[in-house]
Amino acid sequence: MRGYIIVLAAVALACQPPAESPEQAAAAEQAHADSARAAIEAGNAQYLRHINAGHADSAAMLFTADGMIMPPDVPGTAGTDSIAARFKTTLVPGGVLTLTRQNLSVSGDMALARGTWAYAAPAQGNTPAINLSGKYLEHWHFTGGQWKIAEDIWNNDAPAPQAPAPPARRN
Amino acid sequence: MRGYIIVLAAVALACQPPAESPEQAAAAEQAHADSARAAIEAGNAQYLRHINAGHADSAAMLFTADGMIMPPDVPGTAGTDSIAARFKTTLVPGGVLTLTRQNLSVSGDMALARGTWAYAAPAQGNTPAINLSGKYLEHWHFTGGQWKIAEDIWNNDAPAPQAPAPPARRN
Numbered sequence: 001m002r003g004y005i006i007v008l009a010a011v012a013l014a015c016q017p018p019a020e021s022p023e024q025a026a027a028a029e030q031a032h033a034d035s036a037r038a039a040i041e042a043g044n045a046q047y048l049r050h051i052n053a054g055h056a057d058s059a060a061m062l063f064t065a066d067g068m069i070m071p072p073d074v075p076g077t078a079g080t081d082s083i084a085a086r087f088k089t090t091l092v093p094g095g096v097l098t099l100t101r102q103n104l105s106v107s108g109d110m111a112l113a114r115g116t117w118a119y120a121a122p123a124q125g126n127t128p129a130i131n132l133s134g135k136y137l138e139h140w141h142f143t144g145g146q147w148k149i150a151e152d153i154w155n156n157d158a159p160a161p162q163a164p165a166p167p168a169r170r171n
Numbered sequence: 172m173r174g175y176i177i178v179l180a181a182v183a184l185a186c187q188p189p190a191e192s193p194e195q196a197a198a199a200e201q202a203h204a205d206s207a208r209a210a211i212e213a214g215n216a217q218y219l220r221h222i223n224a225g226h227a228d229s230a231a232m233l234f235t236a237d238g239m240i241m242p243p244d245v246p247g248t249a250g251t252d253s254i255a256a257r258f259k260t261t262l263v264p265g266g267v268l269t270l271t272r273q274n275l276s277v278s279g280d281m282a283l284a285r286g287t288w289a290y291a292a293p294a295q296g297n298t299p300a301i302n303l304s305g306k307y308l309e310h311w312h313f314t315g316g317q318w319k320i321a322e323d324i325w326n327n328d329a330p331a332p333q334a335p336a337p338p339a340r341r342n
Contacts (some may be wrong), residue, residue: 019190068285072243072326073329103322105310108278112310114239114322133273136239137308137324139283151274151285155243155326156201162330 001064008071015062034105039147040140047149051097063149064141070153073160079143092130095121095129109142117154133157200266204277209319211282211311215270218320227258235312235318241324243305244331261299266292270307280313288325304328 027098043062050059063069067084070076077086096119103114116138122128136154138145152159191199214233220235231254234240240254241247244276247255272286285308307325311318 070326073328073330075328076306089256090176105281105321107281107311110278110281110283112281112283114310114320135247135324137241139308139324141276146231150276151283151308153306153326155241155323155324157244157246160330162333167195171272 001094032108034082036106036111036140036142036147037104040113043140043147043149044101044113048097048099051087051091052095054082054093055107056091058142059087060084063152064143067149068151070151072155076153090122092121094124095119095130111140111142113138113140128161132160175273206279207282207311207318208275208312211275211284214311214318214320215272215284217305219268219270222258222262225262225264227255227262228260231255234323235314239322241322243326247324263292263295263298265269266290266301282311282313282318283307284311299332303331 002097047059050056060080063080063083065080066078067083068076068078069086071086071090077083078134098118099115100117101113101115103112105112105162114135115132116135118133119130120132123129127153134154134156136152138149138153141150211302218230218233221227221233231251234251234254234297236251238251238254239247239249240257240258242261248254266305267290269289271288272284274283274285276283285306287304287306289304290301291303293301305325305327308326309320309322312321
């Protein structure tokens with residue numbers, strides 16, 4: 001009898017933990033996707049709060065260290081400091097950004113959010129009111145235990161109004 | 172002795188196949204990513220061939236059934252037929268699209284390609300030459316055993332030249 005017990009114990013030790021069943025794997029994947037979705041929704045809400053408060057540095061902290069923004073009609077830029085600098089030159093006091101999510105795909109440490117955006121700011125002095133809208137695609141990456149924005153591109157639904165040509169000089 | 176053998180056989184039958192080692196899992200993931208990269212490079216080359224031959228329908232077939240394009244300065248559009256129709260209205264005879272890949276992230280059935288693009292077409296009659304460039308982000312999805320484009324967004328590096336205003340009427 002003791003022999004059986006030793007053999008059983010030895011085999012039990014040698015035996016790997018049972019492989020995850022397909023149901024368990026699917027449940028784990030669903031739980032991961034759900035937690036990713038919640039984290040990305042929260043990150044998005046934070047992003048809007050920072051942008052709409054004009055806090056460029058805080059907004060840039062939501063990107064990965066080598067994160068990249070690709071705004072329309074200008075070259076893209078990468079890295080937290082560059083992103084913050086770019087936000088500082090484009091955010092307008094009183095401007096309000098809104099985002100409408102249309103899709104969120106999650107796979108492992110990658111997530112992809114798609115939606116539409118609108119940006120409105122009142123006229124100020126010689127600067128006319130701003131009313132822009134368009135679409136965006138945002139790559140979120142799970143790194144260091146956090147979901148951060150790795151790549152962010154957006155464009156307009158109509159050509160952005162261009163600055164009026166300076167008045168002709170009268171010689 | 173026979174007792175031991177029976178016990179061993181019973182335990183071996185009850186025992187699940189050993190879980191994949193971390194090294195095996197990493198190797199399987201690498202092989203998947205490599206095959207995804209090769210398929211996406213091939214898909215991309217096909218896309219360029221179709222676009223540059225003006226074959227809008229063939230280019231649209233590289234998208235998932237509910238795939239979406241989000242071009243700059245116009246609303247986006249979804250579905251193979253709508254994508255083909257949009258390509259038909261925007262492709263210019265003699266126009267040449269080039270893409271320069273800058274990054275490709277793969278996770279499971281999702282891949283994300285980022286890069287820059289340029290589109291050039293010679294002047295034709297009253298239509299001036301076109302020289303546009305910008306950046307793109309493309310979501311590829313593995314579906315039905317194939318990698319297809321699910322979401323594709325791009326924008327310009329500079330405001331696109333707007334059509335000149337029609338000449339003033341002389342009354």
